Amino acid sequence: DAGITQSPRHKVTETGTPVTLRCHQTENHRYMYWYRQDPGHGLRLIHYSYGVKDTDKGEVSDGYSVSRSKTEDFLLTLESATSSQTSVYFCAISSDRGNEKLFFGSGTQLSVL
Amino acid sequence: GEDVEQSLFLSVREGDSSVINCTYTDSSSTYLYWYKQEPGAGLQLLTYIFSNMDMKQDQRLTVLLNKKDKHLSLRIADTQTGDSAIYFCAESNTGGFKTIFGAGTRLFVKA
Numbered sequence: 001d002a003g004i005t006q007s008p009r010h011k012v013t014e015t016g017t018p019v020t021l022r023c024h025q026t027e028n029h030r031y032m033y034w035y036r037q038d039p040g041h042g043l044r045l046i047h048y049s050y051g052v053k054d055t056d057k058g059e060v061s062d063g064y065s066v067s068r069s070k071t072e073d074f075l076l077t078l079e080s081a082t083s084s085q086t087s088v089y090f091c092a093i094s095s096d097r098g099n100e101k102l103f104f105g106s107g108t109q110l111s112v113l
Numbered sequence: 114g115e116d117v118e119q120s121l122f123l124s125v126r127e128g129d130s131s132v133i134n135c136t137y138t139d140s141s142s143t144y145l146y147w148y149k150q151e152p153g154a155g156l157q158l159l160t161y162i163f164s165n166m167d168m169k170q171d172q173r174l175t176v177l178l179n180k181k182d183k184h185l186s187l188r189i190a191d192t193q194t195g196d197s198a199i200y201f202c203a204e205s206n207t208g209g210f211k212t213i214f215g216a217g218t219r220l221f222v223k224a
Contacts, residue, residue: 004155031210042117042201042214043156056210090155099144099163100205100212104155 003027006091006105014113019078021108023091025071031094032074033058033102034066036087043090049074050097081112115139117215119202124221131189133218135202138183142204145178147187150199150217159187159200189220197222 003026013019023032031050035043045058047066055066063085065077078085088109092102116138125131137145143164148156162169162176162185169176175188189196202215 040216042216044214045211048210050210058211092155097210099161100210101146101158101161102148102156102212103158106153106155 004091004093004103004105006089006108008108009106010109012111012113013081015082016080019081019110019112021076021089021091021110023074023076023105025074025091025093027093027095027103028071029093029095029103030071031097031100032068033092033094034064034074034076035090035092036060037090037107038087046076046089078110081110083112086110086112115142115204115211115213117202117204117213119200119215119218121216122219122221124223125192127192127194127222127224129192131187131192131196131220131222133187133189133200133202133220135185135187135215136183137185137202137204137213139204139206139213140183141206142183143206144204145176145185146201146203146205146212147174147176147185148201148203148214150201152198156201192220192222194222194224196220 033048034046049068091105146161147159173190199217205212
């Protein structure tokens with residue numbers, strides 16, 4: 001299995017508080033992604049990174065920011081959490097750009113009350 | 114925009130074949146994928162097919178691609194209870210960074 005660790009695995013927070021989710025990889029893959037999974041929507045891309053300090057927006061980026069200061073770490077921040085951000089968040093990595101064979105972490109279940 | 118559609122549920126008996134279908138809209142799709150998600154886990158890549166191929170077989174898995182109709186299917190032979198999971202169809206193109214996922218098909222395998 002690809003070495004991807006997400007933390008925390010579960011988090012409950014209140015509306016309006018900041019939240020940071022961490023993704024750590026040991027595969028030295030260049031590309032990293034944050035997805036959210038919601039019933040009926042499959043997975044939707046929030047942000048992705050194509051190198052250290054190189055990031056870009058995905059399909060559902062509003063309300064989220066990311067940072068990648070090291071190859072192995074990709075952080076997702078909810079600046080002011082809202083109930084609509086209650087979801088399961090997955091980090092993924094890949095070594096290819098065109099054929100994106102994605103390897104996923106185990107996910108973070110986030111509940112915003 | 115691009116879209117990937119799948120039926121939501123499929124129920125089969127143990128030992129039968131399962132066929133999960135998917136349609137996509139992006140005619141520039143280069144790679145098509147099948148991922149499996151077990152409860153409480155992330156997605157796991159099962160197999161993928163390049164768009165210039167019609168079929169790919171990997172042990173119990175057979176992927177069929179009809180590029181004209183933009184239809185992809187995954188056949189699981191001799192389905193086992195351990196195959197019960199959610200199966201996601203996905204597509205990407207050479208530009209990368211934008212794998213589009215379907216909503217997933219939940220496969221129930223009855224013993």
